[in-house]
Structure formats: C-alpha cells, structure tokens
Amino acid sequence: MSPDEFQQVLEVRPFVPVRVHLLNGRTHDILDAATARVGQEAVVVGVYDQGTKFPRWRLLSLININEVEPLTPAQLG
Numbered sequence: 001m002s003p004d005e006f007q008q009v010l011e012v013r014p015f016v017p018v019r020v021h022l023l024n025g026r027t028h029d030i031l032d033a034a035t036a037r038v039g040q041e042a043v044v045v046g047v048y049d050q051g052t053k054f055p056r057w058r059l060l061s062l063i064n065i066n067e068v069e070p071l072t073p074a075q076l077g
Helices: 003-011
Strands: 020-021 027-030 037-038 042-047 056-060 065-070
Touching: 003 037, 003 065, 027 042
Parallel strands: none
Antiparallel strands: 020 027, 020 065, 037 042, 042 056
16 A cells, blocks of 8 residues: 555545554554554554553554455444
8 A cells, every 4th residue: 555545544534434454464443543644654553552541653564554444333332
C-alpha cells in the first residue's frame, strides 16, 4: 500500500474506523484518524489498552499491509 492510499483512508469524512491486516496475520484497529500518522514507508498507530490514558505506539510497514477494511458497528462493540 502506498503512503497516499493510506492517507486517503485517514482523510475520509466522517472518519470510518478501520482494521489494518498485515501479511503476518496480525491486525490493528484504527478507531480515530488522530491516532495514526503516515510516513513514506510506515504508519505509526497508537494502540490504547483498556483503562489506559496513553497509547502504545506500533510502527507498521506499508509494504506489509495487505488489507484495510472498514469496521462495522458490531465489530466496534
């Protein structure tokens, strides 16, 4: 996925939460566009653990992203 393609995902208004699928089978949910930043080769995603105030940051290589899917209301819980 290119940086421009991923940036377009974050710029959808109103923002639609997404699940990022990586080639290794892991997934990361982006619930708010403010918790993700796109670089030339990677995306930095803030991951909030339940009950925490500050995120843990994950660096996701753009070449390892094989799918980005919108989350449904049922998936948001």
